[in-house]
Amino acid sequence: MTSSAGLHFKTYCMLLIMIVFAPLGNVMLGKGMKNVGAVATWAPSELLHIVTRVFMSGYIWLGVASLLTFFVAYMLILSWADFSYVQPASSVALLVVALLGYFYLGERISPLHWAGIVVICLGVFVVGNTPPRTTEVR
Amino acid sequence: MREALLLFLVVASGTGGEICVTRAMKHVGEVKDFRPLAVVQVILRAMKLPWMWIGISLMALAFFSLLAVLSIENVSFVVPVTALNYAAGALGGKFFLGERVTPRRWAGVLIVCIGVTLVWLGKR
Numbered sequence: 001m002t003s004s005a006g007l008h009f010k011t012y013c014m015l016l017i018m019i020v021f022a023p024l025g026n027v028m029l030g031k032g033m034k035n036v037g038a039v040a041t042w043a044p045s046e047l048l049h050i051v052t053r054v055f056m057s058g059y060i061w062l063g064v065a066s067l068l069t070f071f072v073a074y075m076l077i078l079s080w081a082d083f084s085y086v087q088p089a090s091s092v093a094l095l096v097v098a099l100l101g102y103f104y105l106g107e108r109i110s111p112l113h114w115a116g117i118v119v120i121c122l123g124v125f126v127v128g129n130t131p132p133r134t135t136e137v138r
Numbered sequence: 139m140r141e142a143l144l145l146f147l148v149v150a151s152g153t154g155g156e157i158c159v160t161r162a163m164k165h166v167g168e169v170k171d172f173r174p175l176a177v178v179q180v181i182l183r184a185m186k187l188p189w190m191w192i193g194i195s196l197m198a199l200a201f202f203s204l205l206a207v208l209s210i211e212n213v214s215f216v217v218p219v220t221a222l223n224y225a226a227g228a229l230g231g232k233f234f235l236g237e238r239v240t241p242r243r244w245a246g247v248l249i250v251c252i253g254v255t256l257v258w259l260g261k262r
Contacts, residue, residue: 023217029205030213039206054205094218101214109214109260116256117214120221123249126242127224 007080014077015089018070023096025066027104032059087128091121144207145219152200153226157234158193164235165189218257221250 036053054060077086098117101107109117166184169177184190207216225247231237 026208026217027213030208030216033205033209036209039209060205094221097217098214101212105213107212107214111260113215113257113260116253116258116260117218118253119256120218120250120253123246123251123253124221124224126246126249127228128246 011077011081014073015086017073018077018086018089019092019096021066021070021073022090022093023100025063025070026097027100028059028063028066030101031105032057032063035059088125091124091128094121094124141207141211144203144210145216145222147203148200148207148216148220149222149226151196151203152220153223153230155193155196155200156227157230158189158196160235162187162189162193215257215261219254222254224250 032054036050036057039047039050041047074086094117098109098114102109162184165187166180169180171177204216204220228239228243228247232239
């Protein structure tokens, strides 16, 4: 991997897209499902009704589109950057989800809940900083 | 209780699906030619493997379970808890794919589990 300014810029753009679109996708799915209503039954006819409403929801489609955007950026960045370099970005994405939930969706988050999220981010960061390949290539 | 069951489905079937797809793709072999026709051929070859179909079905189950749990719980609760994927992935990688999981990775998994416990307790 060369350290040219162009490659760095491209990498940071992709990381930014990943950190914005993965949380945005989850938040949109959450908003869409809150509009659809609680899935409280397992009766097939009722489930079919819920699935129809899910696919009619604009928020759900926005969420799916955001997650696809994230996925394309993820695939592209992995074509030149190391997996162990990219993966800790998902720990930042977890924090962004919580911030979006708090500020955009108005979810209540207790101090213990915040502490848990920070600890999870730390854990994901530690997991992500380990070698991506441990099996022998022959 | 219902949300715990759904979250379990999200994590278990999501990771199970990824492990099945990994198995299928390792069987297909490393992709070295990225011209569109070659990529289509790789996909067609992968689609002939039962592991691929099991994997895709499990991933679909995980996605719809995620939607179901998002209908009853907050995003700021659900998404951090799904970080348990890292724990399931480490266990699945070790026992189903024979990958070596480093002590540092186990340490990270343990920290994630502690964080999920705090999030769970903080929700009450």
